[in-house]
Amino acid sequence: MIEQRVNEFFGDAEATGFGTGWWSGVLSAFFGFLSLGGVLCLHFPQLLSSPELRPHYPMHVMRGLIQGLIVAAILFGVISSIRRKKKILAMSGMLFAIAATAFGGSSVQINQTMHNGPAIGLDWFLLDLFLMAVIYVPMERLWPQYPEQGTFRKEWTLDVVYFMSTHLPLQILSFLVLLPATQAVKYLGIPVIQGFIAHMPWLLQFFLAVVVADLAEYCIHYAFP
Known part of the structure; x- marks a missing residue:
């Protein structure tokens, strides 16, 4: 259902081969998204x-890459908007690039x-996405295992969801879990005990961390049966 709606919103009945403006639209949206994400990383x-x-x-190098992505997104967006009647992909990429420039x-x-x-x-999410696209998409096009299968094959959105679910959600969850602990240490930490533990062998520190975590989990389960 989601894939069908995405295809209907961004796609059309025109050809998608090289020179039709389809790939330039895809690249515009992709590069625009990456450039905006890169600028946000510079801000925060x-x-x-x-x-x-x-x-x-x-x-x-990173600044040059971000600037190159902005320029490429606008350039490919212009090409796609000229070549295709439906300009959603092109406009999306250029809007991302314009937003990145505005920021x-x-x-x-x-x-x-x-x-x-x-x-x-x-x-890391943006770099991994960029490198995987640069490496594997050309490989799939040059040496396809299934020549009749396109890059945006059936259920391609499942691949996107899987990629995102193994990156951002885990990182965000880790951030939300670690943030309270790191903030609590600032106010609840006892310097003498912290220094004593810091001088322990790392193996003993690991053992104590496991014991403390297990005790905390036991107490939580005991308090909320």
């Missing part, structure tokens, strides 16, 4: 970017000091 790096990845980002584009400065802590990890 502490909340949206992964602490493990931040130190490894060559920011001049500052790749020139957004990061002025806040980064520190470790729970984060949603939107940057």
Whole structure:
């Protein structure tokens, strides 16, 4: 049902081969979505970017990539709008790109000091989505296992839902679980005990963490039978 509605909203009865404007519309929407997500990560790096990845980002490259995505989204959107009668895909991509530009584009400065802590990890979601599309879509087109099957095959929305369900929801859930704990430590933590535990061997720390977690779970189950 959802797939049918998506296809009806974005698709049409025209051909979808190379040169018809279909792929330029798809690329416009895809690049526009990525560029807007990238700009949001620049605005809210502490909340949206992964602490493990931040130190490894060559920011001049990332800014260039975001700017390139904005330009590509607009360019492909213009091409698609010229080639096709239905312009939903093209307009979607260009609107994403315009929104990314309106929010500052790749020139957004990061002025806040980064520190470790729970984060949603939107940057990893966008990078993984981009790399998987760049690597696997051309491979499927060049060496298809089922030549008669298109890129947007039947039930392709299931693939999208699966990809999203294994990325953002888990990251958001982890963020929501860890945030109260990290905030509580600021006010409830006892420095002497924290220092004592920090000097323990990591294996003993792991064992204590498991014991504390099990005791907490037992108490919760006991309190709410």
